[in-house]
Amino acid sequence: MGRTLVYPKVEKNTVHRKSDRASYDLHTIHSIINTTPVLHVSFNSSDPADPFPTILPMIGTMGSYEHPSADLNDPMDCYLHGYVSSGIMKQARSNPEKGLPITVAATKVDGIVLSLTPNSHSYNYRSAVLFGYGSLVEDIEEKIWAMKLVTNSVVPGRWENSRSPPDGAEMASTTILKVKIVNGSGKIRIGGPGDEKKDTEREDVVESVWTGVVPIYETVGEPVRGGAGRVEKVPEHITSFRGEVNETNEEYARTAAAAINPAGKGY
Protein backbone atom coordinates (compact mmCIF):
# COMPACT_ATOMS: atom_id res chain seq x y z
CA MET A 1 0.00 0.00 0.00
CA GLY A 2 2.04 2.88 -1.26
CA ARG A 3 5.19 0.89 -0.67
CA THR A 4 7.60 0.92 -3.61
CA LEU A 5 10.04 -1.95 -3.75
CA VAL A 6 13.12 -1.74 -5.93
CA TYR A 7 15.70 -4.22 -7.08
CA PRO A 8 19.07 -3.52 -5.48
CA LYS A 9 21.31 -1.43 -7.68
CA VAL A 10 24.58 -3.28 -8.15
CA GLU A 11 27.08 -3.22 -11.00
CA LYS A 12 25.29 -5.99 -12.93
CA ASN A 13 21.95 -4.25 -13.29
CA THR A 14 22.92 -0.59 -13.19
CA VAL A 15 21.96 1.32 -16.30
CA HIS A 16 24.94 3.50 -17.22
CA ARG A 17 23.80 4.80 -20.60
CA LYS A 18 20.91 7.30 -20.35
CA SER A 19 20.52 6.54 -16.67
CA ASP A 20 17.62 9.00 -16.43
CA ARG A 21 15.58 6.39 -18.31
CA ALA A 22 16.36 3.64 -15.81
CA SER A 23 13.90 2.08 -13.39
CA TYR A 24 14.51 -0.41 -10.61
CA ASP A 25 10.88 -0.53 -9.38
CA LEU A 26 9.45 -4.03 -9.17
CA HIS A 27 6.08 -2.85 -10.46
CA THR A 28 7.54 -1.22 -13.56
CA ILE A 29 9.78 -4.15 -14.42
CA HIS A 30 7.16 -6.84 -13.75
CA SER A 31 4.57 -4.94 -15.82
CA ILE A 32 6.87 -4.87 -18.85
CA ILE A 33 7.53 -8.62 -18.52
CA ASN A 34 3.81 -9.38 -18.18
CA THR A 35 2.66 -7.35 -21.16
CA THR A 36 5.24 -8.75 -23.56
CA PRO A 37 3.93 -11.78 -25.52
CA VAL A 38 7.35 -13.39 -25.94
CA LEU A 39 10.29 -13.17 -23.56
CA HIS A 40 13.88 -13.63 -24.64
CA VAL A 41 15.62 -16.03 -22.31
CA SER A 42 19.39 -16.40 -22.30
CA PHE A 43 21.68 -18.93 -20.61
CA ASN A 44 25.04 -20.53 -21.21
CA SER A 45 25.72 -23.93 -22.66
CA SER A 46 26.89 -26.69 -20.34
CA ASP A 47 29.88 -26.97 -22.70
CA PRO A 48 32.47 -24.44 -21.45
CA ALA A 49 34.07 -24.40 -24.92
CA ASP A 50 30.90 -22.85 -26.39
CA PRO A 51 31.31 -19.06 -26.10
CA PHE A 52 27.82 -18.15 -27.34
CA PRO A 53 24.92 -17.73 -24.93
CA THR A 54 21.74 -19.38 -26.16
CA ILE A 55 18.72 -17.12 -26.65
CA LEU A 56 15.26 -18.70 -26.68
CA PRO A 57 11.94 -16.98 -27.26
CA MET A 58 9.67 -18.29 -24.48
CA ILE A 59 6.24 -17.69 -23.01
CA GLY A 60 6.28 -16.70 -19.37
CA THR A 61 4.85 -14.51 -16.67
CA MET A 62 5.54 -13.23 -13.18
CA GLY A 63 3.78 -14.93 -10.28
CA SER A 64 4.02 -15.88 -6.63
CA TYR A 65 2.76 -19.32 -5.66
CA GLU A 66 3.56 -18.74 -2.00
CA HIS A 67 1.63 -15.46 -2.02
CA PRO A 68 -1.03 -15.76 -4.73
CA SER A 69 -2.41 -12.36 -3.81
CA ALA A 70 0.96 -10.70 -4.55
CA ASP A 71 0.71 -7.75 -6.88
CA LEU A 72 3.30 -6.52 -9.36
CA ASN A 73 4.95 -4.45 -6.65
CA ASP A 74 5.79 -7.58 -4.63
CA PRO A 75 8.71 -9.98 -5.05
CA MET A 76 7.77 -12.57 -7.67
CA ASP A 77 9.18 -15.50 -9.57
CA CYS A 78 9.22 -15.72 -13.35
CA TYR A 79 7.43 -18.83 -14.62
CA LEU A 80 8.48 -20.01 -18.08
CA HIS A 81 6.66 -22.63 -20.06
CA GLY A 82 8.47 -25.31 -22.05
CA TYR A 83 8.68 -28.83 -23.30
CA VAL A 84 10.13 -31.59 -21.15
CA SER A 85 12.95 -32.51 -23.54
CA SER A 86 14.09 -29.01 -24.49
CA GLY A 87 17.72 -28.08 -23.85
CA ILE A 88 16.99 -25.42 -21.25
CA MET A 89 14.87 -27.84 -19.22
CA LYS A 90 17.57 -30.52 -19.41
CA GLN A 91 20.17 -28.06 -18.18
CA ALA A 92 17.92 -26.86 -15.36
CA ARG A 93 17.28 -30.49 -14.38
CA SER A 94 21.00 -31.18 -14.14
CA ASN A 95 21.43 -28.12 -11.92
CA PRO A 96 18.96 -28.92 -9.13
CA GLU A 97 20.70 -27.30 -6.14
CA LYS A 98 21.47 -23.82 -7.28
CA GLY A 99 19.44 -23.68 -10.46
CA LEU A 100 20.46 -22.60 -13.96
CA PRO A 101 21.61 -18.96 -14.24
CA ILE A 102 19.12 -17.33 -16.58
CA THR A 103 18.61 -13.84 -17.97
CA VAL A 104 15.09 -12.87 -19.05
CA ALA A 105 14.50 -9.84 -21.27
CA ALA A 106 11.37 -8.14 -22.54
CA THR A 107 11.23 -5.19 -24.90
CA LYS A 108 8.30 -3.24 -26.28
CA VAL A 109 8.79 -0.71 -29.06
CA ASP A 110 6.35 2.19 -28.66
CA GLY A 111 7.45 4.53 -31.40
CA ILE A 112 10.10 5.70 -33.80
CA VAL A 113 11.58 9.04 -32.78
CA LEU A 114 12.53 11.01 -35.88
CA SER A 115 14.79 13.95 -35.13
CA LEU A 116 16.73 16.42 -37.23
CA THR A 117 19.80 14.26 -37.52
CA PRO A 118 20.22 10.45 -37.69
CA ASN A 119 22.43 10.64 -34.62
CA SER A 120 19.52 11.81 -32.44
CA HIS A 121 17.03 9.27 -33.74
CA SER A 122 15.68 6.88 -31.17
CA TYR A 123 12.83 4.59 -30.23
CA ASN A 124 10.26 5.12 -27.55
CA TYR A 125 10.42 1.80 -25.73
CA ARG A 126 10.00 -0.11 -22.50
CA SER A 127 12.55 -2.77 -21.71
CA ALA A 128 13.15 -4.99 -18.71
CA VAL A 129 15.78 -7.52 -17.78
CA LEU A 130 15.78 -10.00 -14.91
CA PHE A 131 18.57 -12.22 -13.59
CA GLY A 132 17.75 -15.38 -11.68
CA TYR A 133 18.21 -19.08 -11.09
CA GLY A 134 15.84 -21.44 -12.88
CA SER A 135 14.67 -24.79 -11.59
CA LEU A 136 11.88 -27.13 -12.61
CA VAL A 137 8.61 -26.99 -10.75
CA GLU A 138 8.15 -30.50 -9.32
CA ASP A 139 5.20 -29.91 -7.02
CA ILE A 140 2.05 -30.91 -8.90
CA GLU A 141 -0.18 -28.27 -7.33
CA GLU A 142 2.28 -25.50 -8.10
CA LYS A 143 2.79 -26.84 -11.63
CA ILE A 144 -0.93 -26.79 -12.46
CA TRP A 145 -1.22 -23.36 -10.84
CA ALA A 146 1.65 -22.09 -13.02
CA MET A 147 0.27 -23.67 -16.20
CA LYS A 148 -3.01 -21.89 -15.59
CA LEU A 149 -1.16 -18.64 -14.82
CA VAL A 150 0.85 -18.85 -18.05
CA THR A 151 -2.17 -19.79 -20.20
CA ASN A 152 -4.22 -16.93 -18.79
CA SER A 153 -1.30 -14.55 -19.28
CA VAL A 154 -1.68 -15.11 -23.04
CA VAL A 155 -5.47 -14.64 -23.11
CA PRO A 156 -7.19 -14.01 -19.75
CA GLY A 157 -9.78 -16.69 -18.99
CA ARG A 158 -8.54 -19.09 -21.66
CA TRP A 159 -7.82 -21.83 -19.10
CA GLU A 160 -11.45 -21.85 -17.94
CA ASN A 161 -12.69 -21.61 -21.54
CA SER A 162 -10.82 -24.63 -22.89
CA ARG A 163 -10.48 -28.29 -21.91
CA SER A 164 -8.60 -28.10 -18.63
CA PRO A 165 -6.98 -29.27 -16.41
CA PRO A 166 -4.28 -31.16 -18.33
CA ASP A 167 -4.29 -34.94 -18.24
CA GLY A 168 -1.42 -37.14 -17.09
CA ALA A 169 0.34 -37.25 -20.47
CA GLU A 170 0.11 -33.46 -20.79
CA MET A 171 1.47 -32.95 -17.29
CA ALA A 172 4.39 -35.24 -18.13
CA SER A 173 5.27 -33.56 -21.44
CA THR A 174 5.08 -30.00 -20.12
CA THR A 175 7.73 -28.43 -17.96
CA ILE A 176 7.49 -25.24 -15.99
CA LEU A 177 10.71 -23.44 -15.19
CA LYS A 178 10.59 -21.21 -12.14
CA VAL A 179 13.20 -18.48 -12.17
CA LYS A 180 13.99 -17.11 -8.72
CA ILE A 181 14.88 -13.51 -9.43
CA VAL A 182 17.96 -12.04 -7.81
CA ASN A 183 18.03 -8.75 -9.63
CA GLY A 184 16.67 -6.73 -12.49
CA SER A 185 16.26 -3.37 -14.12
CA GLY A 186 14.06 -1.54 -16.57
CA LYS A 187 14.54 1.25 -19.06
CA ILE A 188 11.85 3.45 -20.54
CA ARG A 189 11.95 6.20 -23.12
CA ILE A 190 8.97 8.42 -23.88
CA GLY A 191 8.60 11.75 -25.60
CA GLY A 192 9.48 13.53 -28.77
CA PRO A 193 12.81 14.09 -30.47
CA GLY A 194 15.70 15.80 -28.74
CA ASP A 195 18.14 17.58 -30.96
CA GLU A 196 21.21 19.58 -30.16
CA LYS A 197 21.52 23.31 -30.50
CA LYS A 198 23.91 22.95 -33.43
CA ASP A 199 20.95 21.61 -35.46
CA THR A 200 17.96 23.40 -33.90
CA GLU A 201 19.66 26.72 -34.66
CA ARG A 202 20.23 25.91 -38.32
CA GLU A 203 17.43 27.40 -40.42
CA ASP A 204 18.18 25.16 -43.40
CA VAL A 205 17.83 22.08 -41.20
CA VAL A 206 14.67 22.92 -39.24
CA GLU A 207 12.97 24.13 -42.44
CA SER A 208 13.66 20.91 -44.34
CA VAL A 209 13.38 18.01 -41.88
CA TRP A 210 10.12 16.63 -40.47
CA THR A 211 10.53 15.75 -36.80
CA GLY A 212 8.24 13.87 -34.47
CA VAL A 213 7.29 10.39 -33.37
CA VAL A 214 5.68 7.61 -35.34
CA PRO A 215 3.82 5.49 -32.75
CA ILE A 216 4.24 1.71 -32.97
CA TYR A 217 1.94 -0.74 -31.22
CA GLU A 218 0.94 -4.37 -31.39
CA THR A 219 -2.56 -4.93 -32.75
CA VAL A 220 -4.78 -7.92 -32.08
CA GLY A 221 -6.63 -8.65 -35.32
CA GLU A 222 -9.98 -10.19 -36.19
CA PRO A 223 -10.05 -13.81 -34.93
CA VAL A 224 -9.87 -16.46 -37.68
CA ARG A 225 -11.79 -19.65 -36.92
CA GLY A 226 -9.95 -22.92 -37.47
CA GLY A 227 -9.26 -26.27 -35.91
CA ALA A 228 -11.73 -28.72 -34.43
CA GLY A 229 -13.90 -26.48 -32.24
CA ARG A 230 -17.50 -26.06 -33.47
CA VAL A 231 -18.31 -22.86 -31.59
CA GLU A 232 -18.98 -20.20 -34.25
CA LYS A 233 -19.34 -17.03 -32.23
CA VAL A 234 -16.09 -15.60 -30.91
CA PRO A 235 -16.51 -15.83 -27.12
CA GLU A 236 -16.42 -12.90 -24.74
CA HIS A 237 -13.04 -13.72 -23.18
CA ILE A 238 -11.45 -13.28 -26.62
CA THR A 239 -13.37 -10.19 -27.74
CA SER A 240 -12.76 -8.38 -24.45
CA PHE A 241 -9.06 -9.33 -24.50
CA ARG A 242 -8.83 -7.98 -28.03
CA GLY A 243 -10.59 -4.75 -27.20
CA GLU A 244 -8.56 -4.09 -24.08
CA VAL A 245 -5.16 -4.85 -25.60
CA ASN A 246 -5.85 -2.77 -28.70
CA GLU A 247 -7.03 0.20 -26.69
CA THR A 248 -4.20 0.02 -24.16
CA ASN A 249 -1.41 -0.45 -26.69
CA GLU A 250 -2.47 2.29 -29.07
CA GLU A 251 -3.18 4.74 -26.28
CA TYR A 252 0.17 4.09 -24.62
CA ALA A 253 2.08 4.62 -27.88
CA ARG A 254 0.17 7.83 -28.69
CA THR A 255 0.59 9.20 -25.18
CA ALA A 256 4.31 8.35 -25.19
CA ALA A 257 4.70 10.10 -28.56
CA ALA A 258 3.09 13.29 -27.28
CA ALA A 259 4.81 13.26 -23.89
CA ILE A 260 7.44 15.74 -22.87
CA ASN A 261 10.79 14.08 -23.35
CA PRO A 262 12.22 14.28 -19.81
CA ALA A 263 15.79 14.00 -20.98
CA GLY A 264 15.29 16.30 -23.94
CA LYS A 265 17.67 14.22 -25.99
CA GLY A 266 17.85 11.47 -28.56
CA TYR A 267 20.03 8.44 -28.13
Added chain:
Amino acid sequence: MGRTLVYPKVEKNTVHRKSDRASYDLHTIHSIINTTPVLHVSFNSSDPADPFPTILPMIGTMGSYEHPSADLNDPMDCYLHGYVSSGIMKQARSNPEKGLPITVAATKVDGIVLSLTPNSHSYNYRSAVLFGYGSLVEDIEEKIWAMKLVTNSVVPGRWENSRSPPDGAEMASTTILKVKIVNGSGKIRIGGPGDEKKDTEREDVVESVWTGVVPIYETVGEPVRGGAGRVEKVPEHITSFRGEVNETNEEYARTAAAAINPAGKGY
Protein backbone atom coordinates in the same frame (compact mmCIF):
# COMPACT_ATOMS: atom_id res chain seq x y z
CA MET B 1 19.98 -16.77 -58.93
CA GLY B 2 17.96 -19.68 -57.70
CA ARG B 3 20.81 -20.61 -55.39
CA THR B 4 19.71 -21.30 -51.81
CA LEU B 5 22.42 -20.95 -49.20
CA VAL B 6 21.97 -22.45 -45.77
CA TYR B 7 23.82 -22.12 -42.49
CA PRO B 8 25.63 -25.36 -41.64
CA LYS B 9 23.60 -27.55 -39.31
CA VAL B 10 25.73 -28.34 -36.28
CA GLU B 11 24.76 -29.14 -32.69
CA LYS B 12 24.71 -25.47 -31.67
CA ASN B 13 22.10 -24.30 -34.14
CA THR B 14 20.06 -27.45 -34.73
CA VAL B 15 16.40 -27.09 -33.82
CA HIS B 16 15.43 -30.24 -31.95
CA ARG B 17 11.94 -29.30 -30.77
CA LYS B 18 9.40 -29.13 -33.62
CA SER B 19 12.17 -29.53 -36.16
CA ASP B 20 9.62 -29.33 -39.02
CA ARG B 21 9.40 -25.62 -38.20
CA ALA B 22 13.15 -25.08 -38.55
CA SER B 23 14.86 -23.17 -41.32
CA TYR B 24 18.55 -22.77 -42.06
CA ASP B 25 18.11 -20.68 -45.22
CA LEU B 26 20.06 -17.44 -45.18
CA HIS B 27 17.21 -15.57 -46.85
CA THR B 28 14.64 -16.64 -44.29
CA ILE B 29 16.86 -15.89 -41.30
CA HIS B 30 18.13 -12.54 -42.63
CA SER B 31 14.56 -11.44 -43.47
CA ILE B 32 13.40 -12.05 -39.91
CA ILE B 33 16.35 -10.06 -38.52
CA ASN B 34 15.73 -7.19 -40.94
CA THR B 35 12.00 -6.84 -40.27
CA THR B 36 12.32 -6.85 -36.47
CA PRO B 37 12.60 -3.31 -35.02
CA VAL B 38 14.64 -4.37 -31.99
CA LEU B 39 17.12 -7.23 -31.80
CA HIS B 40 18.02 -8.98 -28.56
CA VAL B 41 21.78 -9.26 -28.28
CA SER B 42 23.41 -11.53 -25.73
CA PHE B 43 27.03 -11.91 -24.60
CA ASN B 44 28.93 -12.87 -21.49
CA SER B 45 30.51 -10.58 -18.97
CA SER B 46 34.28 -10.23 -18.94
CA ASP B 47 34.01 -11.31 -15.28
CA PRO B 48 34.08 -15.13 -15.26
CA ALA B 49 32.38 -15.12 -11.85
CA ASP B 50 29.25 -13.58 -13.36
CA PRO B 51 27.05 -16.49 -14.51
CA PHE B 52 24.36 -14.38 -16.21
CA PRO B 53 24.60 -13.50 -19.89
CA THR B 54 23.73 -9.88 -20.57
CA ILE B 55 20.81 -9.21 -22.93
CA LEU B 56 20.58 -5.85 -24.66
CA PRO B 57 17.86 -4.59 -26.96
CA MET B 58 19.71 -3.09 -29.95
CA ILE B 59 19.01 -1.68 -33.38
CA GLY B 60 20.72 -3.54 -36.18
CA THR B 61 20.50 -4.90 -39.66
CA MET B 62 22.19 -7.34 -42.04
CA GLY B 63 24.56 -5.94 -44.64
CA SER B 64 27.63 -6.62 -46.69
CA TYR B 65 30.12 -3.78 -47.10
CA GLU B 66 32.40 -5.90 -49.27
CA HIS B 67 29.50 -6.80 -51.57
CA PRO B 68 26.98 -3.95 -51.33
CA SER B 69 24.79 -5.63 -53.94
CA ALA B 70 24.44 -8.74 -51.78
CA ASP B 71 20.86 -9.81 -51.27
CA LEU B 72 19.38 -11.58 -48.25
CA ASN B 73 20.36 -14.94 -49.70
CA ASP B 74 24.05 -14.02 -49.55
CA PRO B 75 26.44 -14.22 -46.62
CA MET B 76 26.13 -11.02 -44.60
CA ASP B 77 27.36 -9.39 -41.44
CA CYS B 78 25.07 -8.06 -38.74
CA TYR B 79 25.67 -4.35 -38.03
CA LEU B 80 24.59 -3.16 -34.58
CA HIS B 81 24.41 0.45 -33.56
CA GLY B 82 25.53 1.68 -30.17
CA TYR B 83 27.15 4.30 -28.05
CA VAL B 84 30.91 4.51 -27.70
CA SER B 85 31.00 4.01 -23.93
CA SER B 86 28.46 1.19 -23.64
CA GLY B 87 29.57 -2.05 -22.04
CA ILE B 88 29.23 -4.20 -25.14
CA MET B 89 31.40 -1.79 -27.14
CA LYS B 90 34.03 -1.72 -24.42
CA GLN B 91 34.15 -5.51 -24.36
CA ALA B 92 34.36 -5.71 -28.13
CA ARG B 93 37.17 -3.15 -28.08
CA SER B 94 39.16 -5.25 -25.61
CA ASN B 95 38.71 -8.31 -27.84
CA PRO B 96 40.17 -7.01 -31.12
CA GLU B 97 41.65 -10.20 -32.57
CA LYS B 98 38.86 -12.71 -32.40
CA GLY B 99 35.97 -10.43 -31.56
CA LEU B 100 33.35 -10.73 -28.82
CA PRO B 101 31.16 -13.85 -29.03
CA ILE B 102 27.64 -12.55 -29.56
CA THR B 103 24.23 -14.12 -30.03
CA VAL B 104 21.60 -12.09 -31.89
CA ALA B 105 17.92 -13.02 -31.69
CA ALA B 106 14.81 -11.67 -33.40
CA THR B 107 11.26 -12.83 -32.80
CA LYS B 108 8.00 -11.74 -34.38
CA VAL B 109 4.67 -12.90 -32.94
CA ASP B 110 2.12 -13.34 -35.73
CA GLY B 111 -0.83 -14.78 -33.87
CA ILE B 112 -2.20 -16.57 -30.85
CA VAL B 113 -3.22 -20.13 -31.67
CA LEU B 114 -6.21 -21.10 -29.53
CA SER B 115 -6.87 -24.83 -29.51
CA LEU B 116 -9.17 -27.13 -27.58
CA THR B 117 -6.80 -27.62 -24.68
CA PRO B 118 -4.23 -25.28 -23.10
CA ASN B 119 -1.54 -27.86 -23.84
CA SER B 120 -1.97 -27.40 -27.62
CA HIS B 121 -2.04 -23.61 -27.52
CA SER B 122 0.74 -21.90 -29.42
CA TYR B 123 1.85 -18.78 -31.19
CA ASN B 124 2.32 -18.27 -34.89
CA TYR B 125 5.76 -16.73 -34.97
CA ARG B 126 8.99 -16.18 -36.86
CA SER B 127 12.21 -16.35 -34.91
CA ALA B 128 15.85 -16.21 -35.88
CA VAL B 129 19.09 -16.55 -34.02
CA LEU B 130 22.63 -15.79 -35.21
CA PHE B 131 25.97 -16.58 -33.61
CA GLY B 132 29.01 -14.52 -34.44
CA TYR B 133 32.03 -12.52 -33.39
CA GLY B 134 31.61 -8.78 -32.94
CA SER B 135 34.23 -6.15 -33.53
CA LEU B 136 34.13 -2.39 -33.90
CA VAL B 137 34.07 -0.89 -37.35
CA GLU B 138 37.16 1.31 -37.52
CA ASP B 139 37.20 2.14 -41.22
CA ILE B 140 35.49 5.53 -41.65
CA GLU B 141 33.94 4.74 -45.03
CA GLU B 142 32.47 1.48 -43.74
CA LYS B 143 31.27 3.17 -40.57
CA ILE B 144 29.35 5.88 -42.44
CA TRP B 145 28.01 3.24 -44.83
CA ALA B 146 26.78 1.17 -41.84
CA MET B 147 25.27 4.19 -40.04
CA LYS B 148 23.27 4.97 -43.18
CA LEU B 149 22.29 1.31 -43.53
CA VAL B 150 21.05 1.11 -39.92
CA THR B 151 19.19 4.46 -40.12
CA ASN B 152 17.45 3.45 -43.33
CA SER B 153 16.60 0.05 -41.84
CA VAL B 154 14.39 1.87 -39.33
CA VAL B 155 12.65 4.11 -41.89
CA PRO B 156 13.79 3.78 -45.53
CA GLY B 157 15.11 7.07 -46.87
CA ARG B 158 15.46 8.69 -43.47
CA TRP B 159 19.20 9.27 -43.90
CA GLU B 160 18.64 11.31 -47.04
CA ASN B 161 15.71 13.15 -45.44
CA SER B 162 17.51 14.36 -42.33
CA ARG B 163 20.72 16.28 -41.64
CA SER B 164 23.42 13.84 -42.73
CA PRO B 165 26.22 12.84 -42.83
CA PRO B 166 27.22 12.93 -39.15
CA ASP B 167 29.81 15.47 -38.04
CA GLY B 168 33.03 14.65 -36.27
CA ALA B 169 31.56 14.63 -32.75
CA GLU B 170 28.75 12.33 -33.87
CA MET B 171 31.17 9.97 -35.57
CA ALA B 172 33.21 9.84 -32.38
CA SER B 173 30.28 9.17 -30.05
CA THR B 174 28.70 6.48 -32.20
CA THR B 175 30.01 2.97 -32.47
CA ILE B 176 29.07 0.34 -35.01
CA LEU B 177 29.56 -3.26 -34.04
CA LYS B 178 30.01 -5.66 -36.93
CA VAL B 179 29.12 -9.23 -36.08
CA LYS B 180 30.74 -11.78 -38.39
CA ILE B 181 28.20 -14.56 -38.46
CA VAL B 182 29.40 -18.12 -38.04
CA ASN B 183 26.04 -19.81 -37.79
CA GLY B 184 22.32 -19.37 -37.35
CA SER B 185 18.88 -20.85 -37.55
CA GLY B 186 15.26 -19.83 -37.87
CA LYS B 187 11.97 -21.23 -36.74
CA ILE B 188 8.56 -20.44 -38.16
CA ARG B 189 5.08 -21.56 -37.19
CA ILE B 190 2.03 -20.81 -39.31
CA GLY B 191 -1.45 -22.25 -39.43
CA GLY B 192 -4.39 -23.04 -37.22
CA PRO B 193 -4.66 -25.09 -34.05
CA GLY B 194 -3.62 -28.72 -33.92
CA ASP B 195 -5.35 -30.83 -31.34
CA GLU B 196 -5.05 -34.48 -30.54
CA LYS B 197 -7.65 -37.12 -31.29
CA LYS B 198 -8.44 -37.51 -27.62
CA ASP B 199 -9.94 -34.00 -27.73
CA THR B 200 -11.20 -33.70 -31.31
CA GLU B 201 -13.31 -36.84 -30.75
CA ARG B 202 -14.93 -35.48 -27.60
CA GLU B 203 -18.32 -33.97 -28.45
CA ASP B 204 -18.48 -32.01 -25.19
CA VAL B 205 -15.13 -30.40 -25.93
CA VAL B 206 -15.56 -29.48 -29.61
CA GLU B 207 -19.06 -28.15 -28.90
CA SER B 208 -17.91 -25.85 -26.12
CA VAL B 209 -14.47 -24.47 -27.06
CA TRP B 210 -13.82 -21.81 -29.72
CA THR B 211 -10.69 -22.65 -31.70
CA GLY B 212 -8.75 -20.61 -34.21
CA VAL B 213 -6.08 -17.99 -34.48
CA VAL B 214 -6.08 -14.41 -33.28
CA PRO B 215 -3.67 -12.56 -35.60
CA ILE B 216 -1.12 -10.24 -33.97
CA TYR B 217 0.80 -7.62 -35.90
CA GLU B 218 2.74 -4.45 -35.28
CA THR B 219 0.97 -1.30 -36.43
CA VAL B 220 2.60 1.99 -37.39
CA GLY B 221 0.29 4.73 -36.13
CA GLU B 222 -0.45 8.28 -37.23
CA PRO B 223 2.75 10.38 -36.97
CA VAL B 224 2.79 12.91 -34.11
CA ARG B 225 4.71 16.09 -34.87
CA GLY B 226 7.22 17.25 -32.26
CA GLY B 227 10.72 18.55 -31.82
CA ALA B 228 12.41 21.38 -33.66
CA GLY B 229 11.56 20.62 -37.29
CA ARG B 230 9.18 23.12 -38.94
CA VAL B 231 7.96 20.91 -41.79
CA GLU B 232 4.23 20.41 -41.23
CA LYS B 233 3.29 17.87 -43.87
CA VAL B 234 4.37 14.32 -43.12
CA PRO B 235 6.82 13.57 -45.93
CA GLU B 236 6.46 10.77 -48.43
CA HIS B 237 9.25 8.58 -47.05
CA ILE B 238 7.30 8.31 -43.78
CA THR B 239 3.82 7.85 -45.25
CA SER B 240 4.97 5.19 -47.69
CA PHE B 241 6.91 3.39 -44.94
CA ARG B 242 3.80 3.44 -42.79
CA GLY B 243 1.54 2.17 -45.54
CA GLU B 244 3.86 -0.62 -46.58
CA VAL B 245 4.62 -1.90 -43.08
CA ASN B 246 0.97 -1.86 -42.06
CA GLU B 247 -0.15 -3.71 -45.17
CA THR B 248 2.65 -6.28 -45.01
CA ASN B 249 2.33 -7.01 -41.29
CA GLU B 250 -1.43 -7.41 -41.22
CA GLU B 251 -1.50 -9.47 -44.38
CA TYR B 252 1.23 -11.80 -43.14
CA ALA B 253 -0.55 -12.38 -39.81
CA ARG B 254 -3.91 -13.02 -41.52
CA THR B 255 -2.39 -15.34 -44.10
CA ALA B 256 -0.48 -17.25 -41.40
CA ALA B 257 -3.68 -17.61 -39.38
CA ALA B 258 -5.58 -19.09 -42.32
CA ALA B 259 -2.72 -21.29 -43.55
CA ILE B 260 -2.75 -25.04 -43.32
CA ASN B 261 -0.74 -26.02 -40.28
CA PRO B 262 1.93 -28.22 -41.86
CA ALA B 263 2.67 -30.05 -38.63
CA GLY B 264 -0.98 -30.32 -37.63
CA LYS B 265 -0.02 -29.81 -34.02
CA GLY B 266 0.22 -27.23 -31.25
CA TYR B 267 3.27 -26.88 -29.13
